[in-house]
Amino acid sequence: MYHIFQDRLLNALIMFKEVFKKITLLVIAAAGVFIILEFVLFRTILGLTGLEYFEIVKYDRILGWRLKNNFEGRHKELEWDVRFKTNSNGFRDEEHRLEKDKKRIIILGDSIAEGYGVRYDDVFANIIRNKLGADFEIFNFGVRGYDIIQEYKCFLETGLQYKPDIVIQVLCDNDFSSGGMSQSSIFDAYLRYRPVYVIEGDKIVFSNAAEPYYREDAKKKNKYISQYKNYLLNFATIAYIRMGAKKILSFFQSKKNKKNNLINAYDRNYNKAVQIIYKDINRLKNENNFKFIMVTAWNNGCPPRELKNIADENSIYYLNVQLGPNDYFRYNRHPNSVGHRKIADEILNFLENNLL
Helix, strand or coil: CHHHHHHHHHHHHHHHHHHHHHHHHHHHHHHHHHHHHHHHHHHHHCCCCCHHHHHHEEEECCCEEEECCCCEEEEECCCCEEEEECCCCCCCCCCCCCCCCCEEEEEEECHHHHCCCCCHHHCHHHHHHHHHHHHEEEEEEECCCCCHHHHHHHHHHHHHHHCCCEEEEEECHHHHCCHHHCCCCCECCCCCECCCEEEECCEEEECCCCCCCCCCCCCHHHHHHHHHHHHHHCCHHHHHHHHHHHHHHHHHHHHHHHHHCCCCCCCHHHHHHHHHHHHHHHHHHHHHCCEEEEEECCCCCCCCHHHHHHHHHCCCEEEECCCCHHHECCCCCCECHHHHHHHHHHHHHHHHHHCC
16 A cells, blocks of 8 residues: 555656646746847837947936937838937037027927938938028927927027027927826836926926936946846836837827817826926017927827917917828838928928918
């Protein structure tokens, strides 16, 4: 009887060992697939360019990040490989003097205004520059990833000193995320510190003092440790799932926004912040004698009616540019050269009919 029990126990142990071995191999295989998927998503589908991305941007205490000064290299992703160059002020633009000798147009915006993924000559700001000719000086202050608060702060920090005659702000739907108003949003899925602002009375003030994940003077070892530490906090696959979930949520949010006529249905403080921004822009344009144009170019539904109402309340010109599926890259929701041409043509037509 004892021998029978011993044999059964031995068989059970052998079976357990085989099962454990199979589970271990399965876990190792799953981990391998996950790592491969991470690499593919991180390097292609998500459009994150690893160390190449960090070579383009630098930390900024007030704005969170900005493009590096006098950078020259290539911006290469799944659908494009373009030359990328910035001026001495850290914008994808020509050099400008502070002294004014002609009419000036400043363009504000995010990656669309920057010309993400398109050749320099195909960026809508440069198409406008070439069309208007030598009588106008065009400034492009578009920076990838900026929301409306960062664009506003960028104008205050940099743009206003150039004494513009016309300011054009090109907005898309993700400019109105609540990131800049949320204390939990200091770190985003693209490894960037997003500055936090709070409303104090009728002003928007900088709140946090987030330390940069990447410093120019950091030693090479510390730089890479810091970079990969932050990468581990935001796995590309997790970020990709978040992006997919965000698209689903944005569909319902757009429905809710349309019903409630809200810019951001989930953050009333952000709606208040937008109202404060354009009220201050109205004051600035009256004091400094420039015209302001709000341009919306949505890639997910239609812009909320409240934006048009805010523009009307503050004597701001409003233009909505309708882009179609063929105006975007196939795997990246940024306008391609066709989309940039359409944006430029719409703005030029609006300028000729209203301001020039």
